[in-house]
Amino acid sequence: MKRFLYYCPECKKVTLMTLVKEDKDTNTVFLKCVVCSSSGAKKAAAEKSEHEELPAKPKIREYSPKESYKVGDSLYHKVFKDTGEVIKITKRFNGQIINTVLFPTAGVKKLITFSGDK
Numbered sequence: 001m002k003r004f005l006y007y008c009p010e011c012k013k014v015t016l017m018t019l020v021k022e023d024k025d026t027n028t029v030f031l032k033c034v035v036c037s038s039s040g041a042k043k044a045a046a047e048k049s050e051h052e053e054l055p056a057k058p059k060i061r062e063y064s065p066k067e068s069y070k071v072g073d074s075l076y077h078k079v080f081k082d083t084g085e086v087i088k089i090t091k092r093f094n095g096q097i098i099n100t101v102l103f104p105t106a107g108v109k110k111l112i113t114f115s116g117d118k
């Protein structure tokens, strides 16, 4: 099943979406929010040629507090036994970085990493 991270107008945040239908005439995909089941979201389908030649999945890294991540990174968390996608990064003044990660089964988790600055 195709999944997307996309802004849900109902949840008012970026959530995990599943593909409901693809309209090739208008080049639009219709998405259903896995959180609230709203199917109101739709987005322009990706330009075909370029997108499909990209690797299907970004490289998955295992979560470690010493690593640094960016939005869109996929990371595997061995406690949750789940691979999630980084949807938001918040830096704290004390050098901690809060990585908000959306896991398909475990849900939204906040994982802390350290920037290495003392």
Ligand SMILES: [Zn+2]
Binding pocket: 008, 009, 010, 011, 012, 015, 033, 034, 035, 036, 037, 038
């Ligand atoms: Zn929603």
